Amino acid sequence: xxxxxxxxxxxxxxxxxxxxxxxxxxxxxxxxxxxxxxxxxxxxxxxxxxxxxxxxxxxxxxxxxxxxxxxxxxxxxxxxxxxxxxxxxxxxxxxxxxxxxxxxxxxxxxxxxxxxxxxxxxxxxxxxxxxxxxxxxxxxxxxxxxxxxxxxxxxxxxxxxxxxxxxxxxxxxxxxxxxxxxxxxxxxxxxxxxxxxxxxxxxxxxxxxxxxxxxxx
Ligand SMILES: Cc1cc2nc3c(=O)[nH]c(=O)nc-3n(C[C@H](O)[C@H](O)[C@H](O)COP(=O)(O)O)c2cc1C
Numbered sequence: 014x015x016x017x018x019x020x021x022x023x024x025x026x027x028x029x030x031x032x033x034x035x036x037x038x039x040x041x042x043x044x045x046x047x048x049x050x051x052x053x054x055x056x057x058x059x060x061x062x063x064x065x066x067x068x069x070x071x072x073x074x075x076x077x078x079x080x081x082x083x084x085x086x087x088x089x090x091x092x093x094x095x096x097x098x099x100x101x102x103x104x105x106x107x108x109x110x111x112x113x114x115x116x117x118x119x120x121x122x123x124x125x126x127x128x129x130x131x132x133x134x135x136x137x138x139x140x141x142x143x144x145x146x147x148x149x150x151x152x153x154x155x156x157x158x159x160x161x162x163x164x165x166x167x168x169x170x171x172x173x174x175x176x177x178x179x180x181x182x183x184x185x186x187x188x189x190x191x192x193x194x195x196x197x198x199x200x201x202x203x204x205x206x207x208x209x210x211x212x213x214x215x216x217x218x219x220x221x222x223x224x225x226x227x228x229x230x
Contacts, residue, residue, distance in 0.1 A: 017042060017051045018100035022118040023108045023156070024057040030195050031106030031156040032057075034212055038104050038152060041220035052096055060117035061089070061124055072127060090124040097125055103151040103187070105178075109162065113173040122181050131185040144186030151182055151190040152219060160196030160208060191219055 019039050023029035039051055068090070071083035079087075097103075108115055114122075128134050133143045155162070155174050162172040175192055182190055195212035197204040 014048045014050070015046065015101040016099055017049060017102045017104055018054065018096060019051055020054045020056060020103065020105045020118075020121070022056045022106060022115050022121075024115075024117075025108075029057075029106070029108070029156070030198060030209060030212075031108055031154050034154045034156075034193065034195060034209075034216055035104055035106035037213065038154065038216045038220060041217065042102075042104075042223050045220065045223050052100060054093075054096065054121075056117040056121050057115075061093070061120040063120055064123050072129075076129065090127060091130075093121065093124045094127055094130045097131070097149075098146065101149060103149065105151065105153045107153055107155050107174060107178070109155060109157040109172075109174050112171050114177060126181055126185055142184065144184060146186035149187045149189075151187050152193065153178055153190060154193045154195065154212065154216070156198060157194065157196040158199035160194075160200075160204070162196065163192070163194050193219070 017039060019035060021029075021032050021035055023031050025032070027033075043049060043051065065086070067082070067086045071079060071086040072090070074083055105118075107118060110116075113119075125131060131145050133145055135141055135143075153175075159168060161167040162169060162174070164175070179190055182188075193212050193215045195208050197208045
């Protein structure tokens with residue numbers, strides 16, 4: 014049995030292409046692995062708070078020396094990190110906003126990329142940073158208004174979603190990340206439909222491999 018963590022970052026509801034494709038991904042996955050469980054984290058509708066000075070002071074204090082106020086400041090972040098540790102497969106729906114990730118997803122990343130929890134830091138070590146998660150895979154469905162942001166595409170150099178997420182997730186130990194793009198939302202019509210169809214086929218191909226995913230059980 015595996016656990017999926019479904020993370021939706023679009024504030025749109027039925028109009029959101031990433032939400033639709035993430036749902037399709039999770040439904041297809043669950044059809045093939047009915048014993049797997051799904052946790053849903055809706056950043057689009059319940060955005061995580063931005064970090065505060067209290068949060069930063071608490072995160073950089075060793076756990077044994079934290080006051081109850083500090084523990085309180087980190088409670089939500091701890092919950093998100095626990096959710097991540099409990100999951101084997103992440104499925105993220107990410108609208109591209111101004112060439113990067115939406116602010117609610119950036120805030121989420123700030124809560125889960127945590128010293129002492131998802132990475133360790135030793136200034137004396139030859140390699141000072143060590144990721145503290147392992148064995149997880151991620152699938153990221155990116156929605157864009159234009160098209161051609163994928164590697165090798167005409168707008169690839171403007172894509173700050175994929176390089177950022179690969180770096181941030183890789184930093185905590187999630188290196189196996191697949192990206193699926195759906196574009197042309199601004200153009201609509203045939204172009205949008207073709208793009209959605211392409212993404213849908215990618216989702217079908219990726220979920221068809223679910224049996225091969227090396228997850229616990
Ligand atoms: C504030 C905002 C900024 C956007 N910035 C970009 C952008 O930089 N590049 C792009 O191709 N599309 C951009 N778009 C279009 C969205 O990426 C597109 O509508 C996508 O389908 C959103 O995902 P969703 O359908 O899941 O909501 C932007 C949309 C909004 C609302």
